[in-house]
Amino acid sequence: MNRHSVQQEYAGEALSEITDVLFEEKGHAGLIILNRPKALNALTHEIVVAMHRQLERWLIEDKIHHVIIKSNSEKAFCAGGDIRQVAENGPEKIDESLPFFADEYRLNTYMESYPKPLIALIDGIVMGGGVGISVHGAYRVGSEKIMFAMPETAIGFFPDVGGSHFLPKMPNHTGMYCAMTGERLRQADCYWSGILTHAVRSEDMAALEEALCDAQDAEPVLARYAIDPGPAPLHAKAEVVEACFGADSTLQVVDRLRKLLGTEHNDFAAAALETISKRSPLSMEVAFQQVRRGEGLSMKECMVMEHRIVSQILLGKDFYEGVRAVIIDKDHAPKWQHSSLEEIKTVDVEAHFMPPKGGDLVF
Template identity: 50%
Template sequence: MTIEPEILFEKRGRAGIVTLNRPKALNALNANMVRLMHPQMAAWAEDPSVELVIVRAAGEKAFCAGGDIRQLHDWGKANDPAMRAFYADEYRLNAYIKTYPKPYVALIEGIVMGGGVGLSVHGSHRVAGERLMFAMPETGIGFFPDVGGTYFLPRMPGKVGTWLALTASRLGQADAVWSGFATHAVASADIEAVAEALCEKGNPTDTLAAFARQPGASAPSRALVPVIDRCFSADTVEDILDRLDKESGEHAEWAQKQAAVMRTKSPTSLKIALRQMQEGAKADFAECMRIEYRIVTRVAKGVDFYEGVRAVIIDKDNAPQWQPASLADVSDADVDAYFAPLPDELDVPTPPRA
């Protein structure tokens, strides 16, 4: 029986192509894939025959649904240093993508969450198909919106990034383009043709312009910006919930749903995520990645991540018992501890993008 490689690399025409190749696992990103991808990209950066890098995925369901959470859960429960090593490697890869010296084109179709966001949003060109479904659902498993979420979410229009971080709301193609997650919208049927044209012609700006189109559906989240800004501009999670509870008029039902969803999330994760949005808005990318490494180091020693994975992925009872169970029991000092500097801070090399 032949075992398929989890990640594929090839040179075709003017491009180096990365293909995430775990379609049955929704192309979930694991340590082996990260370890292989970074040096290959570094080699292509030095290869004059490679004008651009294309990142795509096998299968139709997902570009990448996130990290291999079950593996990370098991490592963390066993106090295996492999968990922390994975995040260090992943965050360095995210930073490398952000500063990559050649065009980096992510062809994103289907589910894009967590680790898949880190492999796409930091690239120079993010090409979204019609079936795109983007979300950052980490607070629902006692985690936090990482892979650069500290940087890119606060830079979305208004408080849209804060709303996404706290509620795990989903964006489709039109919202992805409007919010800045994607740079281009294309027809799903054209994805293969886009890849071939990039390999043949290079020059992604002009090549993608030939395929780009207005998304078929409107951007529903754009119409919600006034209420999102009104409610999610509060300084604390408690005040955000209070504003949502008090929202009246045409958006009252929407606000009630957002509040109900937030109350199912880990209280600790909600407070971490809001602090991320506040700190990330003032920080450069490298500092945001260091912040995330500080947080993940402390999350690995906590309770909620393991309980969230148990409830959602292992037992699937969707009834996590968060500790602490209420926002009132998560103090500012508790949150401060997640953001405190580490003795061994993440080293984030940041060469300028050409």
């Protein structure tokens, strides 16, 4: 389906829609229902455009007080963007691939400043693009089934969809830790680090949704269903994370981790070092700079920067090799363009932060 042909029309309380994302109106709420369960709700260009247009419609609908974003999948809220087609396009068809990212980043930016409360009900996996359509909203509600990660450096990519905006806000440099290692966080970690605003029980999700639809004000409803998720493992190691990942360079991060080998923090350091050693060195450098530079920038400024990065990433080799190794062939043996962080030149990294030939992202 061509992105310009995505249309919805009102039909009573329901809306017609593309089948991969459904839109409904119920009580005081607009419902966005991700509906690609077999693909773990991986975002397509059509889904992104349809969501943006529907949010614009609901903005001027007085009866819609807040918007709920949920999933029809039992396993996932949204596992990311559907990047396989992007990878199969190759660098030769970058002009066909970039519009998806441009529209996705516009959606992320629109959601971050949306005047009505956006409420993401996360009851499973949320990664990459799924984080982008949830973390920037007013309320992020997660159950014990949540599994959050930004694992993009494993495929030669970078933590986009606003990663440069929200990762620096996570405490004790845990955002940098997640960007570099793709660490998976569960409910307590997500709540402690600010990824979630509320923790709830999975068994209460349906009742919470009904109550939100009936309510004009979401806040007291969310407070009524909120629970204490308990101690966060990430909080317990926050000091060592900060000591290592608050460094001034990737090489310094690695050096600090190596110095922890053989100490009480040996297991943490060894696991982090093993993960870093398998990632694309160039992606690691770009992600490090992205998170550092994103601190203090507005959402729009961050998304302009990320559009610059993706415009360069799609011209390189590591992304296509990473998708081949992890998603297509699944041999998990990528041959990166650089063999180590030490090989990376400053000019190679800085190229990702320069305006692309087609110009910067326009909102």
